[in-house]
Amino acid sequence: MALSARTPSVYARRLGVLASTIALAALTSLVNAPAAQAASAPQATRTDIRIALDPQAKAAFKEARVAERRLPGSLARLPFPAAGPEDRRALYDASAFREFADGPLPGDRLTELMGTLARGELDGRAKHRYPSAGGFYPVQVYLYVRPGAVEGVDGGLYYLHPGERALVAIDPQARFGTDVHVFHNRALVDASAFGVFLVSTPAAIAPAYGERNAARFSMIEAGHVAQLLLTAAPERGLGMCAVGEMDFGAVRGHFGLQDDQELLVSLWGGALSGTALRRRAELVAAERPQESAPVPSGPRAVAVVGFAARLPGADDLRGLDAMLAAGDSGLGPAPEDRWAPLRSNARRAGARVGGYLADVTAVEAEEFGLADAEAAAVDPQERLLLTVTRHCLEDAALTPERLSETGQVGVFVGSMWQDHALYGVAARAEGRTGTHATRGGLAHRISHAFGLTGPSLVIDTGCVSGLAAVEAAFRAVADGRCEAAVAAGSNLVLHPDHLDVLSELGLVAEQEDSCAFTDRASGWLVGEGVGAVLLKPLDRALADGDPVHAVLRGGALLHSGTTRQFGIPDPRRQEQVMRAALADARLTAGDIGYVEAAAAGAALADALEFTALGRLFGATGAAGNGADAGLGADAGLGPVPVGSVKPNTGHLEAASVFAQLGKLIAQFRRDRLYPTRLTSAANPALAAYGASVALAGPSADRWRTAPGGTRRALVNGFAGGGSYGSLVIEEPPAAATAAPAGADEGTEVLVLSADSPENLARWARSLAGELDADPGLALAAVARTLREGRRVRAVRGAVAADRGRAADALRTLAERVLRDGTGATVEAAGTTPDQRALTAAWSAGGEPPLPAADAASAGPRRRALPPVPLAVRRVPLPVPAAPPASPAPAAAAPRPENGQQPDDPTGTGPTPFERMAGIVAQETGAALNRLAPADDLFAMGVTSRQLLRIAARVAADGGSELPLESLFTAPDLAALAELAFPVAVPA
Template sequence: MDEKEVLTRFKNGHLDRVQAAALLTGSGGAIPARAGTGGGAGPGAGAGLGAGGGTVPVPVAFPRPDTVRERTADRPSSTERIAVVGMAGRYPGAGDLGSFWRQAREGHGSAGAPPAGRPGDERGHYLERVQDFDAEFFGIDAAEAALMDPQERLFLETAWEALEDAGCTGGRLDALTCADGTPRSVGVFTCAGTADYALLAARSWTRERPVRLPRGGHWSLPNRFSALAGLTGPSQSVDTAESSVLVALHLAAAALRAGECAAALVGGVQLLLHPSSRRPGAGEGVGALLLKPLARALADGDTVHCVIRGSAVGHGAAGGPAAGPGRGSRAVAGGDGAPGQRVLRAALRAAGVDASTVALHEDADSVRAFVGEAGAVTAAAALTRAVLQLSHRVLVPGPGRAEAQAWQGGEQEPRRASVGALGAGGSAAHVILEEYLPAGAEGAEGAAGAAGAQGAVRPAGGAAAAAELFVLSAPTPAHLTATARRFAELLAGPGPVPELGVLARALRTGRAAMDCRFAAVVGDTGELLAALERFTADGGPYADLRGGGADPLDMGAVPETADYLAALWRAGHLQQVRSLWLSGLDVDWAALEQARGAGAVAVPLPTSAFLRTPLWLGGEEERA
């Protein structure tokens, strides 16, 4: 490896300072290999997802012990603020967060009878079609997927959507390295509500017919996602009943500040599949959020939905289980005997803010009309609702508010919210959130302008300077068409559309490169819409690498290829770069973009389409 390549890898984050110095001085040291090269069988194209649901190891060569040094300059401090950079969720009557936000703004509840296929008539808050799952997207055999707890399946899809919302399933995921250079340093902290699927399976087991039973234990929820996505950070399940997601967030923030991972996924899920779990007013749902230290999020060009100022956990011994979930957590000030108040005060101290500056308080009571008594996912719904109000700067209907209203304030200091939950066993947790105001921005409204002010270096040269290379990929042609249709609907719809360059850069750098690929060089969003409509109408042209043959000239193995791609990019030869990517060549888009800083690469975009089919025990549809 020559000096130029060493310096290039150091600049791109593939080498730390110690490794680069060792190579430049000839003292050796192995180089951590980039994960995510080549095509794969789904998101497994570089995402660690393999056929049959097995784990594909992330290729990592660790540095020699004598070259390892802890990069303390990159490690967040113990008081570092944490950014929420990605979100996804499904709640009763709301299949995505856009629907959940509209539901919250309108103040409409979601109580109803169980969906078709579920016996009983207990009114509650239920998700639809919980038996459906897209096993093919994740490269999991259908028979294996039928044995997976539907809670786990639902979480896999939602967690992937949260990563895509953050633009963090491609090269940007590889670039999340820990202190020793290991890529994909993302922790996963989750909770699940029931073990109903195993109970349903046990009903059909007999000595004469000893059917295979689902694997028990909530440990599988985070571990399977970490394995499938090739993540290398902590991966653990949390169970403190209603407060589980907030406790998981507290643990994730601590792991980020300790440098145990570069990002963390926090989430929860609950499904009521066994009749014994259903009771009037019970609820279901799933939610996930991706967190990063704020400084890292800003350096990476992430969209910051809000900031976590501080959190605290403890036991509400004065209230205990009899106090009920969420009771006493609404008021900021309270007596020593109020359950959870001691923990709330600890969270305020950790955040370094006064209670009088916190205008919004979310808890189990806040979301009861939307998700009911949803156990482990209760706090996920309350947390998501608070984040959405901060990011939109709108207060939804609640105590003292008959309808949604603009959230006044933000001139002197950021708007703030608290989210609290008390588990049935007395485990309390509180989190203090605030809106993100960029330094130097004139109020919150200036954030959007500041975020888009700094873009990637575009190709030079005449008319080609205005062109952009739009890329899209998926595990199968059907998935590719469905995802392309989502982007066509975005461009043709009445809502705001990101500027073409921002949209194209976000997809190039933030999405995993899968086997089936579509790419187009376009000059504006109108040309892009036309190209997408032609593709979705007649199904071509696109590249299908599932049968092998990716990178037929083996250019990825030649170190000079990076310079060749950079030269093509600088000269504006986008059609040639397009052809190479369609052939299966692994392209380091971040290196070509040479863009870091606010607004450089990540904006919320439609997520990949899932093509779900019913998968249930014994091949039957849901009969819980």
């Protein structure tokens, strides 16, 4: 219970009285007293200090339940409904928390909590979230923040201004010690990051009700405020405990109060400990019903029915799966012969390696009607996007004609570089014909080639461009503006200027062995890639018999806004975009079993993403809506696994999301997670969030999903310019993967066609390999897919066989078509006369009546199968004129031999700033005599790897262990020095 503030003398006398009281005789008499039938008040008892200080005495007194009346069983009872799981969580949230997590807590958590006390407006009237007698609200609220304990919030004393909805710093120098508290509360206060003071204002209510009632009503209001804070805090990953007694007179001068104002109660709090978060997570998880069946699709569920990508080391999904399973990568030397005689002048060693496609010169010119001159002028990104989109549609088992019959089909392409245009600039300057590289052509060429009449646009939002294209396509389909949509993205390094720019911006890695999430991370290794997905409403895809690779549940895009410096990540906004994506999907963080991170190899950016994930899943705070608080390790499922495909492929920039989605689809199929590829030890900064998130690895290769639950993942994209995006991806529903009973009981006719005998033979062998690799692939599904999902071409062949003979029959067909050309057939034993007639008519170029199945109920679902190989021409990049020899690089400024300060003649030793400045000078090469307290590390151009080295040097020099967030949030060198080398305050 809250007690009023007292002067030191009264406070001391009170302790003396308590110390001199008698033992538990009165309590014993109460416990042993007979039950009373009349409605009599509990008898008074004498004060016993042991009840407050001795745990056993306190437990005995509580067990007596003095306030509960003892009434005879003969009286009628009206029982309450049985307590549900939500009651257990509510009971836990009402607990008094006295132990908190180490380290600074997120400032937005605290300001969000305090914001619940601010005044709002409803129906034109001012309102609060708690009641007050007469609506006078006489209780003032003050917040004390311990210096360095809350990220982004300076230490000192604040007044909560309810009308301005702000915390007003009234005494930034206030420092409250633990000596003003009774002994048994000092550990609580010392561990707290903040304290809240509720102070009466008699002048605001006594004129209406008199002094006596004013005091009572103020105390009641304080109870409402305290209850609101105590129960709202756990939703935000915070815990609090009310303290009724303290020497308020010792600190009263900091508040600037009137003489008649009194402290009613104070509350002290901090970030919930890992144990508390896990316990709350168990209770929150228990509130949600177990998923015994797939979640209904709903109007916003969008299926990924087609997928295709060209990635480093993998030309298709099967190749990517194999590379990830083996832990390999597609990284290698930069193909400088591609743009010879030009050469890269990138100064960073990481520009010498990357994830490059083996061939960027191929073009399916005949398929897309490109004459030689046009094919040479068109951006290779356009050419490869055409091929990859064709593969995507064939993967969805849809011809362009069938797709366009569904209605409006949109095209959304993400891209950020126009390397090919640089050749046109040089060529036109020399009077030659240039190249064509308008960015809009990337989308418009696709719409033209496949007859798609929906919106056609290109999105450039940096490295999030591809993800933004997927999000835009998802939005168009989910909102009904398109019946289907193609989302695509591309990133090709076609000119050395691409690498030079990344090097100058400090984005490409300093070292060739840089790797995301490792202690060697120094920037990214560039990667090339082209990818595409085809999206349809899930219910429509299921009804149409389409293959379903995954389901898009929701997504979100935002920008970081103003940060310390352009290009510096903001983990609060990263957390915000993930929460927005979850809200869009009508899910919580507890529904996520894996995260495919944006991490590309920049040490600071990767660690800050881990910070945002730690907050999301409960390491330092729970969800703002309370539904997913602390779910990082709920119900014994362990931390949420986090991975990144970029150590395998490099950073594909605008096309990154397609490597991420490919990895996710492969993991859905395998029902396991691929270990995150690390080339050295893990970044030690990631360990701070080990209770809630952890790198996917050999010991964390399972989805963090309850048995029978739906597997879902977040896919993140965070661009250096501040564009952030997140997608919520779900596994395919069971209806999309179940094979129909009896589907392979007989012989099926497989009809094939291609543009040449060689390509038909290649395709037949590819289909045979698919049947060998997937024993669960129904032959009836293959037959339907070939009938409905491929265009008819000039060179034909057909196979009639059952499932056991089909793969060998296809290989035989490949041999015959190479020998005999078009019209080859293979008919295995058991082929009926009707099937022989069908294969003969097809192979002869006729249009025999093939079995139709326009609905899922009419037969097996179409399946994703290898695309038809088509003829290609190779169009090399333009050959530029040789550049003039570049001058030798200027000599670098001499690095200081020693960044340490000279010996101090005063004998007092260097100040914290001098110690920090010495370390910064050593690690960055900055001139020591030019460093000033107001200098900003980011403005100086310090890299994330240098920041990590600075933190390590501080610890080695006897300073504090600096969390990575403190390096990010400290405004200048002076503030960082204060955190690194705190000056002891004399007792």
